[in-house]
Amino acid sequence: MIFTETTLKGAYVLDLEKRGDHRGFFSRTFCAKEFESHHLNSHFVQGNMSHNHFKHTLRGMHYQTDGAEEAKLVRCTKGALLDVILDIRPDSKSYGSYFSVELSEKNGRQLYIPKGMAHGFLTLEDDTEIAYLVSEYYTPGKEAGIRWNDPAFNINWNVEHPILSDKDLAYPDYKKPL
Structure with missing residues (x-):
């Protein structure tokens, strides 16, 4: 895997190193030793996926709080999406900044998201699937x-009328934690 740090400290775009022949290719999508060599969380406890029927479905920006903060490793397994992370770590030099990258079935890219960031995505094609590992269990x-x-x-989503859940529409204006 090729690790490229983003403009947000600790967040990385991971490009696959494909080994292939006439049959196709093989590539690792995760290796604990490689993650540890980049000082990234390599302990994931849960795998999740989301299937989205329609282009311009927007899910996010989500995060967990109070000791349940998650590191994530995100990958698009079908279709394409714009993946967005927002630095809400109060003491971070990039606090309030966001980073976006296209993840697709074709480019095979992944995004590593450290704890303390909000995460969301916008589908760019119908029938898009996203799979991701998280370092903490979902905590209601x-x-x-x-x-x-x-x-x-x-955040520039480059869409005027995304498809959203009622929950995602109802979040109040953000206030920085004290």
Whole structure:
């Protein structure tokens, strides 16, 4: 895997190193030793996936709080999506900044998201699937979110009318923790 750090400290785009022949290719999508050599969390406890029927489905921006913060390793297994992370670590030099990258079935890219970031994605094709590993178990009552168009961050989703859940639409304006 080729690790490229993003503009947000500790977040990486991972490109696959494909070994192939006339049959296809082989590539690792995770290796604990490689993650540890980059000082990344390599302990994942849960794998999740999301199937999205329609282009312009937007899920996010989600995160967990109060000791349930998650590191994530995200991959698009079918279709294409714009993956977005937002640094909400209060003491981070990039606090309030976001990073976006296209993940697709074709490019095979992955995104490593450290703890303390909000995460969301916008599908760019119908029938898009995303699979991701998380370092903490889902903890009811500790989930939180930021509205996709919160004026505090001005994330450029490049879509005017995404398909959203009622929950994602209802998040209030973000307030920095004290």
